[in-house]
Amino acid sequence: DWKMRDVLDEEIEVIKKTVGPDDHVICALSGGVDSTVAATLVHRAIGDRLHCVFVDNGLLRYKERERVMATFESDLHLPVTCVDAADRFLSKLKGVKDPECKRKIIGKEFISIFDDFAQELEHKLGRRPEYLVQGTLYPDVIESCPPPGSGRTHSHTIKSHHNVGGLPKDMRLKLIEPLKLLFKDEVRKLGGILDVPEAFLKRHPFPGPGLAVRVLGDVTEGNALEVLRQVDEIFIQSIKDAGLYDSIWQAFAVFLPVQTVGVQGDQRTHSHVVALRAVTSEDGMTADWFYFDHKFLDNVVRKICNSVRGVNRVCLDITSKPPATVEWE
Numbered sequence: 001d002w003k004m005r006d007v008l009d010e011e012i013e014v015i016k017k018t019v020g021p022d023d024h025v026i027c028a029l030s031g032g033v034d035s036t037v038a039a040t041l042v043h044r045a046i047g048d049r050l051h052c053v054f055v056d057n058g059l060l061r062y063k064e065r066e067r068v069m070a071t072f073e074s075d076l077h078l079p080v081t082c083v084d085a086a087d088r089f090l091s092k093l094k095g096v097k098d099p100e101c102k103r104k105i106i107g108k109e110f111i112s113i114f115d116d117f118a119q120e121l122e123h124k125l126g127r128r129p130e131y132l133v134q135g136t137l138y139p140d141v142i143e144s145c146p147p148p149g150s151g152r153t154h155s156h157t158i159k160s161h162h163n164v165g166g167l168p169k170d171m172r173l174k175l176i177e178p179l180k181l182l183f184k185d186e187v188r189k190l191g192g193i194l195d196v197p198e199a200f201l202k203r204h205p206f207p208g209p210g211l212a213v214r215v216l217g218d219v220t221e222g223n224a225l226e227v228l229r230q231v232d233e234i235f236i237q238s239i240k241d242a243g244l245y246d247s248i249w250q251a252f253a254v255f256l257p258v259q260t261v262g263v264q265g266d267q268r269t270h271s272h273v274v275a276l277r278a279v280t281s282e283d284g285m286t287a288d289w290f291y292f293d294h295k296f297l298d299n300v301v302r303k304i305c306n307s308v309r310g311v312n313r314v315c316l317d318i319t320s321k322p323p324a325t326v327e328w329e
């Protein structure tokens with residue numbers, strides 16, 4: 001794609017010009033397409049003066065940390081430090097139910113971890129990193145800070161996407177946002193040119209606050225996160241097995257903080273309900289629910305109820321965006 005090749009060359013030039021020859025840059029990798037492509041691009045421009053950090057916030061999906069670290073290290077040769085911060089995040093989230101509060105707490109904790117990382121680097125390098133790379137896309141910019149004339153203002157912000165606008169004003173790091181004018185499909189093309197593995201580029205988007213916005217209410221209650229990971233993995237694996245993964249923008253499970261009565265074997269159960277959601281979309285701004293045939297759904301629901309302890313009912317979300325958002329929180 002010649003257009004994206006031009007974009008790539010231009011971006012690499014801009015980064016080389018912006019970042020001084022002795023400056024160091026840090027980048028938080030989320031495991032998603034955007035931050036991975038942004039980091040790979042910056043790595044092309046400045047090599048190992050880029051220092052990436054991947055934070056395990058305890059809100060990741062099944063085996064996610066192992067899976068993404070393997071891609072960063074073996075396929076992309078990115079310099080990445082993995083920080084295990086699950087306890088830090090989960091202890092701050094304990095008892096918090098309000099969706100916006102959860103998002104704000106998570107955003108703040110990420111910033112504080114990046115600060116620690118920058119300080120450690122400063123000790124190691126003898127100078128402080130100057131820049132922070134973010135994989136912000138064009139739709140993130142419009143949803144968080146609508147441009148003038150769009151009819152939306154800050155007070156109408158729908159959700160605080162922690163990767164935009166949530167950075168502290170006194171932050172000393174300057175931002176590099178090489179994808180800020182691109183849409184998702186363009187980022188995927190750019191990633192292809194940068195040799196990011198195809199399977200990785202096709203991964204569905206995953207929100208910064210992770211499973212915290214998919215466990216409704218208090219994420220630390222009981223074994224909600226563990227149950228959700230198992231259900232989500234079964235759902236996604238079934239979608240892949242059916243050859244449907246690439247036709248879907250995003251698919252995931254949601255853990256509902258309610259229990260219903262069921263019967264398993266000869267036993268009455270009082271267990272949790274999960275919801276399944278799959279949508280098609282161009283850019284995440286609007287979305288339609290994805291149609292699964294009955295046989296597929298029947299198989300998935302049986303598999304979930306038979307193999308995940310603590311779940312006795314599964315619902316399917318068939319709401320488009322609008323009026324719903326993609327995520328439940």
Ligand code: XMP
Nearest residue numbers: 160161162205206207208209284325326327
């Ligand atoms: P919503 O739920 O707002 O989601 O309809 C639209 C798209 O954005 C993703 N999303 C996020 N991505 N940080 C992110 O990086 C966030 O805080 C966040 N919240 C939602 C969501 O998964 C969907 O693809």
